[in-house]
Amino acid sequence: MENWLSKRARLTPNRCALKSGAKQLTFFQLQAQVLQQAGRIASLQPRKRVAILTDNTMTGYLTILAVQQLGLEPVLLNWRLATNELNQQLNDAAVDLCLAADRLAQPLAARVISFSQLSQQTPVASTPVAEFPPNGIASIMYTSGTSGRAKGVLQTYRNHFFSAMGSVLNLGLTETDSWLCCVPLFHISGLSIMMRSLIYGMTVVLVDHFDATTINQLLCTQPITTISVVPYMLKKLLAQLPTDKHYNAAFRCMLLGGGAIDRETLTHCQQRQIPVIQSYGMTETASQIVALNFASAEQKIGSAGQPLFPVQIKITPENATNGHILIKTPTLAAGYLNQMAAFKQHFQHGWFDTGDIGYLDAEGFLFVTGRSGDMINSGGENMFPAEIETVYQQHPAVQQIVVAGQSDPTWGSVPVAYLQLNQPISAAELQQYGRQHLAHYKVPHAFYQVESFPRTGNGKVKRRALTPASGRPLQ
Amino acid sequence: MENWLSKRARLTPNRCALKSGAKQLTFFQLQAQVLQQAGRIASLQPRKRVAILTDNTMTGYLTILAVQQLGLEPVLLNWRLATNELNQQLNDAAVDLCLAADRLAQPLAARVISFSQLSQQTPVASTPVAEFPPNGIASIMYTSGTSGRAKGVLQTYRNHFFSAMGSVLNLGLTETDSWLCCVPLFHISGLSIMMRSLIYGMTVVLVDHFDATTINQLLCTQPITTISVVPYMLKKLLAQLPTDKHYNAAFRCMLLGGGAIDRETLTHCQQRQIPVIQSYGMTETASQIVALNFASAEQKIGSAGQPLFPVQIKITPENATNGHILIKTPTLAAGYLNQMAAFKQHFQHGWFDTGDIGYLDAEGFLFVTGRSGDMINSGGENMFPAEIETVYQQHPAVQQIVVAGQSDPTWGSVPVAYLQLNQPISAAELQQYGRQHLAHYKVPHAFYQVESFPRTGNGKVKRRALTPASGRPLQ
Numbered sequence: 001m002e003n004w005l006s007k008r009a010r011l012t013p014n015r016c017a018l019k020s021g022a023k024q025l026t027f028f029q030l031q032a033q034v035l036q037q038a039g040r041i042a043s044l045q046p047r048k049r050v051a052i053l054t055d056n057t058m059t060g061y062l063t064i065l066a067v068q069q070l071g072l073e074p075v076l077l078n079w080r081l082a083t084n085e086l087n088q089q090l091n092d093a094a095v096d097l098c099l100a101a102d103r104l105a106q107p108l109a110a111r112v113i114s115f116s117q118l119s120q121q122t123p124v125a126s127t128p129v130a131e132f133p134p135n136g137i138a139s140i141m142y143t144s145g146t147s148g149r150a151k152g153v154l155q156t157y158r159n160h161f162f163s164a165m166g167s168v169l170n171l172g173l174t175e176t177d178s179w180l181c182c183v184p185l186f187h188i189s190g191l192s193i194m195m196r197s198l199i200y201g202m203t204v205v206l207v208d209h210f211d212a213t214t215i216n217q218l219l220c221t222q223p224i225t226t227i228s229v230v231p232y233m234l235k236k237l238l239a240q241l242p243t244d245k246h247y248n249a250a251f252r253c254m255l256l257g258g259g260a261i262d263r264e265t266l267t268h269c270q271q272r273q274i275p276v277i278q279s280y281g282m283t284e285t286a287s288q289i290v291a292l293n294f295a296s297a298e299q300k301i302g303s304a305g306q307p308l309f310p311v312q313i314k315i316t317p318e319n320a321t322n323g324h325i326l327i328k329t330p331t332l333a334a335g336y337l338n339q340m341a342a343f344k345q346h347f348q349h350g351w352f353d354t355g356d357i358g359y360l361d362a363e364g365f366l367f368v369t370g371r372s373g374d375m376i377n378s379g380g381e382n383m384f385p386a387e388i389e390t391v392y393q394q395h396p397a398v399q400q401i402v403v404a405g406q407s408d409p410t411w412g413s414v415p416v417a418y419l420q421l422n423q424p425i426s427a428a429e430l431q432q433y434g435r436q437h438l439a440h441y442k443v444p445h446a447f448y449q450v451e452s453f454p455r456t457g458n459g460k461v462k463r464r465a466l467t468p469a470s471g472r473p474l475q
Numbered sequence: 476m477e478n479w480l481s482k483r484a485r486l487t488p489n490r491c492a493l494k495s496g497a498k499q500l501t502f503f504q505l506q507a508q509v510l511q512q513a514g515r516i517a518s519l520q521p522r523k524r525v526a527i528l529t530d531n532t533m534t535g536y537l538t539i540l541a542v543q544q545l546g547l548e549p550v551l552l553n554w555r556l557a558t559n560e561l562n563q564q565l566n567d568a569a570v571d572l573c574l575a576a577d578r579l580a581q582p583l584a585a586r587v588i589s590f591s592q593l594s595q596q597t598p599v600a601s602t603p604v605a606e607f608p609p610n611g612i613a614s615i616m617y618t619s620g621t622s623g624r625a626k627g628v629l630q631t632y633r634n635h636f637f638s639a640m641g642s643v644l645n646l647g648l649t650e651t652d653s654w655l656c657c658v659p660l661f662h663i664s665g666l667s668i669m670m671r672s673l674i675y676g677m678t679v680v681l682v683d684h685f686d687a688t689t690i691n692q693l694l695c696t697q698p699i700t701t702i703s704v705v706p707y708m709l710k711k712l713l714a715q716l717p718t719d720k721h722y723n724a725a726f727r728c729m730l731l732g733g734g735a736i737d738r739e740t741l742t743h744c745q746q747r748q749i750p751v752i753q754s755y756g757m758t759e760t761a762s763q764i765v766a767l768n769f770a771s772a773e774q775k776i777g778s779a780g781q782p783l784f785p786v787q788i789k790i791t792p793e794n795a796t797n798g799h800i801l802i803k804t805p806t807l808a809a810g811y812l813n814q815m816a817a818f819k820q821h822f823q824h825g826w827f828d829t830g831d832i833g834y835l836d837a838e839g840f841l842f843v844t845g846r847s848g849d850m851i852n853s854g855g856e857n858m859f860p861a862e863i864e865t866v867y868q869q870h871p872a873v874q875q876i877v878v879a880g881q882s883d884p885t886w887g888s889v890p891v892a893y894l895q896l897n898q899p900i901s902a903a904e905l906q907q908y909g910r911q912h913l914a915h916y917k918v919p920h921a922f923y924q925v926e927s928f929p930r931t932g933n934g935k936v937k938r939r940a941l942t943p944a945s946g947r948p949l950q
Binding site: 001002007010011131165168169172173174175199200201306309310312330363364 | 476477482485486606640643644647648649650674675676781784785787805838839
């Protein structure tokens with residue numbers, strides 16, 4: 001396919017491509033600015049891969065696109081990572097040039113050029129690539145994982161194209177579509193919005209950090225059609241949306257990633273007529289591959305939804321209630337950089353094992369019950385942290401709970417819980433509550449109150465980093 | 476990808492898939508009926524390919540889909556063809572079973588089973604294919620061409636998918652979209668609507684024959700968003716649309732194939748606020764690959780538009796005003812059945828030569844000026860019939876004109892014209908008119924009045940079948 005930016009600048013030159021604060025660019029202007037930035041980057045004589053360390057700013061946006069225009073591979077770095085984690089990724093990707101937002105620039109295991117320094121460069125003549133080859137690497141981003149070495153996921157142009165197609169066949173498209181991006185550009189949730197903008201000819205409203213009041217204001221007053229959020233964002237938006245305000249009439253999708261919605265939040269969305277579309281996906285699938293439409297949310301609560309049009313899902317063993325979730329999708333990444341063996345281990349007869357556990361109901365709706373590595377086998381009984389957490393999350397005293405397995409001389413392993421509380425409560429009361437709602441073997445054997453949870457750079461709780469020493473045992 | 480019908484029946488079971496007269500089917504019902512029809516076809520022990528000879532009826536629609544469900548290749552026959560032409564295609568495709576609408580059933584070089592006979596068959600158990608393989612043949616249809624042997628175009632599922640994507644990225648998509656199909660299902664114009672219905676989850680309003688009053692009535696009163704037409708249909712619709720009627724509010728696309736619009740018709744569309752989107756494509760590209768949006772129609776009159784998102788076009792020699800139109804598109808057919816050499820001859824360094832002649836303007840809009848085989852070289856000057864025809868088509872006496880080359884001892888070849896007239900006119904007057912508007916060498920040397928034009932099964936004028944003996948010379 002032709003270079004998407006060239007194509008889009010030709011097809012819809014005057015349509016708005018990007019809004020960031022008071023600034024905005026048409027696709028024609030976007031192309032001009034991206035090519036200027038590409039010329040500056042070319043002056044630094046970059047090699048095959050260029051790392052980018054940025055927050056959600058217009059310059060960061062232009063820079064990512066500019067690297068693609070040069071036919072190079074952007075390596076998207078998470079600025080929440082520690083220096084040594086960043087260096088591991090730079091080394092793994094053999095990157096010698098890192099372009100960094102001024103506030104994020106720091107000495108790293110690569111030549112670091114701040115955006116200010118970059119803006120001083122005199123652009124050199126550089127021809128943008130004529131085509132985006134389907135199997136060319138469009139982006140590399142590291143999944144920190146909850147254990148083990150970070151893996152550089154190789155996302156191709158084909159992956160992004162089919163991801164955009166799967167989404168459009170579910171969410172529709174109009175020529176005035178506009179997607180608010182307050183999720184990070186260095187995550188697939190943010191990057192996929194950028195790629196869709198080029199493919200769809202769609203406006204991106206770029207927001208640098210999540211502030212519920214600001215976002216609600218934008219959604220009420222601007223013709224924004226879609227926003228991507230994670231659960232905590234959705235809850236904040238709902239909590240802070242004034243009762244006399246409504247999102248603009250064109251708004252049609254609150255796209256929620258990162259876990260199924262709880263009934264209370266769903267009810268709240270229904271009351272406020274906010275069409276929440278839940279989704280399931282991963283860095284390896286170039287964003288959502290399963291989605292639950294608003295109309296089915298009530299009936300299928302707890303489900304991640306149905307596989308998008310280009311996506312197939314199966315459970316193995318077939319019809320298992322806690323089986324492995326296997327997928328076949330044209331959005332599946334080309335591999336893990338330098339770890340192709342680890343990538344290939346996921347495959348079973350052409351299907352990719354997501355590492356997630358769950359089941360499909362009779363109508364083909366997916367329910368994700370846990371991660372395979374998180375399974376707790378207690379005296380021959382299998383359970384997943386998520387089912388226990390879901391029960392306790394309903395208890396008013398519990399602010400957040402994470403369950404993990406702990407080795408046990410009698411049972412092999414037993415579930416224990418790590419919590420943050422809204423109000424004091426005893427371990428006995430929590431166990432009593434658990435026995436009312438769960439099989440007895442699933443009731444945590446101990447409860448530890450923690451100050452905070454250990455998290456990966458992507459914000460996922462590192463379940464396996466939790467030990468009794470992480471907290472204070474409740475009595 | 477998963478079998479599109481299975482997928483769609485799961486994703487949107489209750490959405491309306493098909494309306495035909497008073498009958499309508501949801502996707503769930505469509506699947507049930509198609510599978511029943513597949514069971515009946517399976518009882519006939521079909522081989523790899525099954526021919527279908529049908530008009531635009533619900534049974535024909537179900538039958539085409541049923542053949543795909545069995546993993547077989549539908550060969551779509553044009554019922555306007557003569558028996559010997561049909562037999563040539565049946566033989567070429569090695570088809571031994573032809574399913575035919577009752578009124579079209581006739582003795583042919585294959586076992587012919589009428590739809591009535593088919594309905595008497597007891598369905599046998601048959602499992603629909605799990606997947607539609609991207610390179611699997613979804614449909615075979617013969618391009619009659621204006622000369623030479625008919626070619627069976629091998630259209631893959633991938634072709635249809637990308638065609639649907641190119642269209643959606645131009646025309647948008649909503650969950651209430653509805654496409655009126657009065658173009659034949661045995662042409663790519665009609666078949667592509669069927670395929671899009673499965674991919675988009677879109678309603679098809681199937682109409683068996685073109686009657687402007689009926690179609691206008693449907694477009695005014697039903698929530699139809701799109702219709703595919705050819706120029707004569709558009710003109711009739713415009714002429715017969717009562718001045719106090721408007722198409723329904725959701726209507727957003729009159730998709731016109733088969734030639735650029737004239738200014739008068741465009742003005743008429745603008746006055747009636749009918750968004751006409753012109754398009755260019757061919758059987759080999761699984762429908763439109765270039766489209767001219769309504770907003771650009773005025774400024775770019777005569778243009779076929781811009782290549783759709785997945786499509787690339789180039790002209791060779793570069794910047795030629797009458798160059799060959801070359802394309803690169805994922806919708807390009809897999810080949811011609813039994814004539815792969817003829818197919819491969821079209822390729823130049825990975826680009827497919829359409830056989831059409833034209834140019835791209837500075838903004839990338841395509842203008843098609845003729846067919847390469849139609850070029851007339853007269854004393855070293857090249858010209859195309861279309862440019863001459865366009866000029867004469869403006870003359871009030873001329874109803875229709877077709878220009879062709881005729882060998883000439885002095886000039887090698889000269890243009891001559893074949894016409895149908897609105898009113899009597901002399902050859903001298905027509906030559907005088909031509910000299911005012913054309914280079915002198917382009918003015919036809921002779922004018923022949925004809926009763927009718929020889930046409931292919933697809934309705935294209937067979938330019939090269941015209942000879943002076945075809946008509947009566949104007950004095």
